[in-house]
Amino acid sequence: MRDPKFAQSHSRPLDRPPHHEPLRANNANSDRPLPSTRGGEINEKIADRIVRVQWDLTNLQSFWKVRSSPQRHEKLQVYLDAELKVLEWMPFQAYDQEERVDFLLLKNFLRNQLSQLHRDVDFDSQALVFLxxxxxxxxxxxxxxxxxxxxxxxxxxxxxxxxxxxxxxxxxxxxxxxxxxxxxxxxxxxxxxxxxxxxxxxxxxxxxxxxxxxxxxxxxxxxxxxxxxxxxxxxxxxxxxxGLDSDDEDTIIGEPIGRNGILEALELELIPYTPEELIEIGRKEYDWCETEMKKAASALGFQDWHDALEHVKNLYVEPGQQPQLVRDLTKEATAYVKKYDSVTVPPICEETIKTFMMSPKAQKMNPFFLGGDEIIVSYPTFSMSHEEKLMSLRGNNIHFARATVFHEMIPGHHLHMHYMARHRPYRQLFQTPFCIEGWAFYWEMVLWDSSSWQKTPENRIGMLFWRMHRCARIIFSLKYHLGEMTAEECVQLLVDWVGHERATAEGEVRRSVMGDYGPLYQAAYMLGGLQIYALRKEVVEKGGWSEKEFHDYFLKANQMPIELFRALVLGSGELELDKYYKSQWKFYAGIK
Structure with missing residues (x-):
């Protein structure tokens, strides 16, 4: 996975603009002056406004750099409120579908920023009272x-x-x-x-x-x-x-946001389910995974799938050989999607993959290798204890790695980020885990289904390990933020349900609750993948699109909640958007 920072969401009602007449498109029939904010005119192109807002916020946050400062809070509050109010004046009905999507993306982004700001004010105020x-x-x-x-x-x-x-x-x-x-x-x-x-x-x-x-x-x-x-x-x-030592790097402490915070985040990510319904989805998907895991274990002669998983964990390469393994697996995944013409892979994207090794300290937060612009390989070093070395070897075994490479590189994150830098790059401001992590997990589902992607029983166990991991992520991350699970209970869930090594489970939970992530980030892998998978069925299997057309269009759309990508795919003729659009797409069968 990649580690972008994601803002939280907020659902404060917007003030109405101080006028009573409807705003006409581009003010064509009115001589009344239009409002402006900090250099942004009411009739500026929505894509230009997005770029301006991005730089305005970069400048404000860089100058007012003390995050706990009331002055910073006030400056950002004034700016975000003003930008949201001006959106109410903008000629939404005159926009085409792409521009309407951009409008909604900007509106949700600004509300996300407000939510994070208000949450920070609350936590910072409590910290000040404590001091x-x-x-x-x-x-x-x-x-x-x-x-x-x-x-x-x-x-x-x-x-x-x-x-x-x-x-x-x-x-x-x-x-x-x-x-x-x-x-x-x-x-x-x-x-x-x-x-x-x-x-x-x-x-x-x-x-x-x-x-x-x-x-x-x-x-x-x-x-x-x-x-x-x-x-x-x-x-x-x-x-x-x-109860921590000054140099403690192991204890896990986070800031649960509660049920209301989760509901706000779900609203702005356009996910029309409650936290409890999403937890049920995680359980249903886990049951499916466990059934498939038992089949793969039986094919290897094991009655208990946990024993089969232990067998697979011990199939690792010797220290020093992991970079070569990851390199070869990357080539295998890239060659596959090119051979079957599943997606367009630009030559520069394929030829410029850089590889680095992860430090022992970083492996406490990221126990598995990361991908995106480059590959960062996680594997034991001489400075680790004997137990840490074994856990790292087992956690990064051959079959876990094979099931991760295509998620991290091509056709997953590396390909996605290549396109994001080149097609509608202003939409990178709207990074959402349901899109970027959902896309990578979606390929795990597609390749599982594919009869042409070679899968030995060991390969299947590697793929299912990660899929079970995504299910568990939905459950433990939401329950943690609901206050229903402690960090230690989250770790234990990963050990018991998925078969994690304890060190890798701790690393996953530590990254989940102490990293720069929104409350839905961990749940978004599987949920975003399920959304893209459901849309694929709607437009590829039933709607006449080719697989390659669908994939290329997704990549060129850049970043957004999947329901807004669905609006682009279906077009305004099938899905009419308005400036107060609310999520309505029930993408998961069996959860009403």
Whole structure:
């Protein structure tokens, strides 16, 4: 899989524009001036507006860089609200289907950004209450003043640093004395905010130090004490409130968003099912996988499929040979889709695959190899313990790797990302796991069905392992965010249901709840794949499209929720969109 960052979703109702007459297309019959926002005219092309919004947000987020700063929150809130209000004025009915899809993509993206912003405000406010002081706000304000290059009084700055240091020491002592306590999610957010402040303060100090002699005279002594106090406070919170050592890389802590947060995310991803219904889909798919796993195990002479899985896990190459295995498997998958003309593979895409090795530290978060622009191979190194080496070898065995290569490279992520950079690239702003991960998982389903894709019983077990993994991801990720499973219970589910090595299960859960992912990311692999698979049946098996036409059209559409891609495929004649379009496509049989 690839590791893009995904915003959360939000469903606040939009304010109506302050007018009563309907807006005419391009204002052709009205001499009333049209509103504009920050350089964006009401009649600007929707694709141009998307590019502008992307750069506006990049500039705002880069300048107001302290994520926990109220000033940053306010600036983004004002911008996002203004852009959403202007969308209400835009001539939606004058747009063709592509432009209508772009409009809905932009609207959902802005609402996603608002949702994440509001969630961050809530978590940051709780963290500030826990710390019991406004020193983080004072420090953020000074960083923002440096961004503006405000005039500086070095003596007063030194006094502020001394005062902030004293307050951090008081906060630390209160935590050590048991006067300050917090839920793990709040304590974890507090440590993240403190560590972010530390990194920004290091940049703040280097900007002035040596260039302003009076600054160095006054600030060089209190500055290292402030940095030490920041680190000490963060370490104390980890140790006392979270039970962690300062260098702990193993404990898994996340921020569950609750049922309402999941429902908001589902609405904006255009998934018309409840979390409970999606969990049921995961269970149904798992039952199918287990039946097929038993068949493959029986073909190998095993009565228990877990024993067959253990047999397959031990079919790995020797240390040092994994890059060659992955290279050869990549060539096999690429040759297959070219031979059967399943999808267009541009020569540059095929010829420019780069390969790297993953560090032992990174393997704690990514126990399996990754793909996309390049292949990043995960395999044991000499620095690992004996047990860690064996788990890495078994978790990256030949047949697991074969079932992963086409997901990660061609026809999966590598091919997809090649097209995204070249066709409607402005839509990369709308990256959604239901599209990018759904596409890669969809190929797992297609090749499972294909009689021409060679599958020994060992190969089938490798493919089914990953498919069971996707089922379990739906269940554990949604239950975690619903507050129905702990991180440890998620790990155990992967071990018991799927047959993961414990280390790889921990890595998967750690990445799921501590990485830069939205709450639906892990569930989106299978659910997005099921959507594309259902659409394939609708337009290829029944609608007259060729397989290659369908695949190429998907790749050239770039990124979007699959239901909006379906709107492009069907066209406005079959699926009429409006600016308040809500999900209505029940893509999974058996779940009403």
């Amino acid at each position: 019991g002081d406004d020193f983080p706000l004072r420090m953020a304000s000074m960083i923002e003043a440096r961004q503006r290059v405000d005039d500086l009084d070095p003596k007063k700055v030194a006094e502020s640093l001394v005062e902030c240091t004293k307050r951090m020491i008081v906060a630390k002592d209160s935590i050590l004395g048991g006067k300050k306590k917090a839920e793990p999610t709040v304590a974890w957010r507090a440590t993240r905010n403190l560590e972010e402040l530390k990194s920004h303060w290091q940049e703040w100090y280097s900007f002035y130090d040596g260039y302003d002699p009076l600054f160095t005279y006054w600030v060089s002594e209190p500055y290292p004490k402030l940095i030490k106090a920041l680190q000490d406070l963060s370490d104390t919170i980890k140790k006392v409130c979270l």
